[in-house]
Amino acid sequence: MxxxxxxxxxxxxxxxxxxxxxNGRWAKSRGKLRLSGHQEGAKSVKTAIxxxxxxxxxxxxxxxxxxxxxxxxxxxxxGLMNLLVSSVDREINEINELGIRIQVxxxxxxxxxxxxxxxxxxxxxxxNNKKLTFIVALSYSGRWDILNxxxxxxxxxxxxxxxxxxxxxxxxxxxxxxxxTPDPExxxxxxxxxxxxxxxxxQTAYSEFYFTDxxxxxxxxxxFYEAILDYQNRERRFGKTSEQLTK
Ligand code: IPE
Ligand code: IPE
Ligand code: MG
Numbered sequence: 001m002x003x004x005x006x007x008x009x010x011x012x013x014x015x016x017x018x019x020x021x022x023n024g025r026w027a028k029s030r031g032k033l034r035l036s037g038h039q040e041g042a043k044s045v046k047t048a049i050x051x052x053x054x055x056x057x058x059x060x061x062x063x064x065x066x067x068x069x070x071x072x073x074x075x076x077x078x079g080l081m082n083l084l085v086s087s088v089d090r091e092i093n094e095i096n097e098l099g100i101r102i103q104v105x106x107x108x109x110x111x112x113x114x115x116x117x118x119x120x121x122x123x124x125x126x127x128n129n130k131k132l133t134f135i136v137a138l139s140y141s142g143r144w145d146i147l148n149x150x151x152x153x154x155x156x157x158x159x160x161x162x163x164x165x166x167x168x169x170x171x172x173x174x175x176x177x178x179x180x181t182p183d184p185e186x187x188x189x190x191x192x193x194x195x196x197x198x199x200x201x202x203q204t205a206y207s208e209f210y211f212t213d214x215x216x217x218x219x220x221x222x223x224f225y226e227a228i229l230d231y232q233n234r235e236r237r238f239g240k241t242s243e244q245l246t247k
Pocket of ligand 1: 020021022023024025026064065066069080191
């Protein structure tokens with residue numbers, strides 16, 4: 001039986017989030033420049049999108065660039081920005097034809113003008129697509145997201161648009177960058193690192209974490225299937241006892 005056949009299609013996560021890590025090490029081990037690792041990594045994004053289509057996963061969020069990644073060498077940052085623009089240019093028609101909606105979460109005002117404009121066009125072009133929502137976390141960090149929500153709530157409270165006594169989880173979530181998107185059931189991190197690196201801090205409160213040594217450029221369909229199978233073997237208790245769940 002092949003890996004994909006082992007997957008229970010009725011129990012796939014609705015939302016998978018991925019910390020795509022290991023591009024630099026992939027390149028280094030081949031004596032190549034870090035940027036070639038990022039280029040190869042872009043191909044794995046395409047593969048992951050295909051798997052979402054096959055399995056009926058409705059939301060895929062990828063961590064493409066963190067707030068902290070602005071501190072990388074200038075040439076790597078600009079290389080990543082250029083790669084983003086060229087990837088959108090190359091893939092946008094196919095993405096749109098496949099019914100994929102693009103969203104971006106993160107501090108967009110920090111992005112170079114041409115990158116922001118390119119992304120805004122892609123978001124606008126694909127906004128009515130329903131098959132898969134592909135969310136790119138760019139200039140994103142979980143603490144930024146929470147702080148930004150808190151600031152917006154404070155502003156709206158000051159302007160009497162909301163009453164502080166009515167601030168619920170639901171209202172708070174509507175101020176997060178991920179408003180309208182269900183929390184990820186599964187969070188994958190490649191490259192053997194086992195940390196959250198300031199990704200979706202609020203939204204992963206009850207996510208299942210899956211770590212693999214595979215470097216992101218090597219993350220194949222089979223590697224993704226393995227992650228889903230592992231997820232399907234977990235018991236998600238949400239604080240209850242195992243016995244309560246089987247009743
Ligand atoms: C992930 O790969 C991509 C980004 C953070 C942009 P890295 O560039 O972090 O690769 P390693 O961790 O150095 O191998
Ligand atoms: C996290 O990877 C950010 C992205 C994958 C975009 P890093 O490689 O930047 O994380 P740390 O610094 O090793 O934790
Ligand atoms: Mg890394």
